[in-house]
Amino acid sequence: MIVVFGSINADLFFSFAKLPRRGETVLTDGYTFCPGGKGANQAAAAARDGAEVRFVGAVGRDPNAAPCLDALTAAGVDVRHVHAVDGVTGTAVISVEASGENQILVASGANMKASADWLAEELLGPDTTLLMQMELPQADTEAAIRRARACGCRIILNDAPLGPLSREALAEVDILIANEEEAMGLLGNSAGLENADLARGLAAFCRGTGIVTIGAAGVVVAHEGGTFQVPALPIVPVDTVGAGDAFCGTLTAALDRGESLIEAVRRATTASGIICTLPGAQSPELTGARINAALADLPSVVHI
Template identity: 40%
Template sequence: MPAKVVVIGSLNMDLVTRAPRLPRGGETLIGESFATIPGGKGANQAVAAARLGAQVSMVGCVGNDAYGEQLRGGLLAEGIDCQAVSVVEGASGVALIVVDDNSQNAIVIVAGANGALTAEVLDRVDEVLQGADVIICQLEVPDATVGHALKRARELGKIVILNPAPASRTLPADWYACIDYLIPNESEAAVLSGLAVDSLESAEAAAAHLIAAGSGKVIVTLGAQGLVFANGARFEHFPAPRVKAVDTTAAGDTFVGGFAAALASGKSEVDAIRFGQAAAALSVTRAGAQPSIPTLLEVQAFKS
């Protein structure tokens, strides 16, 4: 049987526009295109793990609107188990995304139904968590739910990954001991550590701070600069594969999903990191969130 990954997190409909550059405060720009694309960090990571070889269950909430139906249907089409995706009264979550000609983006998220994912909801689907090899969480659902999920995953003895995105504050101190792999990008690492992260050396310093806080291992992703992997007092830099970027949306989610799928299948940490990097590199060569995520065969061909 394929390795089992359970993703606890958000499902959003991404409302994506392309513009020559990101607007400044008070400015109106003429956009070049618009599309509605299934997204949400939780759902993106679930799709990535599924396309990259894992058996995946999604735990989350969508609204009883047209977006909710599309989001749930999209996951089912990927072969993802959605028995723990609840349909609640109200609007589904959305993300408003502007992508510029340099493939950089700015994102505003409205939680919608994602706010209805509570600890009580998790308790009702505990059987799904029990069947996992790896459990992934992010920060687009209520903090109390994330904390409950991390502690329950640790109780169950699962491999626990936290992608602390979006990060606007430090994490609760008691979360760290529950985390096997903390995976922030440079801006998230800066928020969590209180240190500026603008180089490999500063990424190592931030990772060391997070290890000292109690996290098992830390992977700081740095976009085109690759990533820094911290394991205790040991640090390793993994350069990023060189590709021509079109859209960086969901690159981080693709890495997390790919890393989790590879780790759950028994690959070493180093091989899982390189596998996740290859998947993320392919994703930035395509537009959109979930549409950009590659398949296992595509990643294997890219690596060869």
């Protein structure tokens, strides 16, 4: 079973031919509402790849809460442990240009009221994989890590957006995932390091597995068995917003059902590529069957 302790956002998508420069105003015809939030995106991806997923988090008492929860339920996520709190549901404004590049502004809202105390005892145990990101309060993220470690859970942390966690908390994480910028921020003095070195640095921070996602170049993984790279799925991107979340959710689903690390990373990399060809970060078209069909198009693993 997977438990996601994470964020839920209402995403407002604005499409432009070119993203605005600093101080520039650009116009577009309209916008699209989509359910989002890193936690919710990852939970939806895991559930659509066949995992049993329970979500722990918060929404506000506003009109955006219901469609966000309905989307998770439609994806197959159990939302009985999501709490409604005073205030607004988290909201993100996402600007996407024709190339697929994006800019994201987030108002955290109810996510900042999520509590590690909501992780009920029956949710945590040796058969649970706890998946987290960095859109909840730092103290509660660290408390959740400590509780999960004490209960024998596998712990996967996507340090995105980059946030400060204590070295003690990071040391209890089994798999630490970050993109290049986030990995460099975590490691500090990392100028000139290759991606393989960044992955090894993340692995040294946690219990042995560091993963660096590198966009169109794929993913680099360092673990006790060595370091390898999985090249990206060859695609023409439409929207890259949900790429990292699809990777994390699908990786967690594959590991939770017993696939090897290499198999899980290949599957997650494939899912990450597929979601970039679809609008929105929780597209119902990202299914296990579609991932299976596209796996054959993924380039071979390269051992570094």
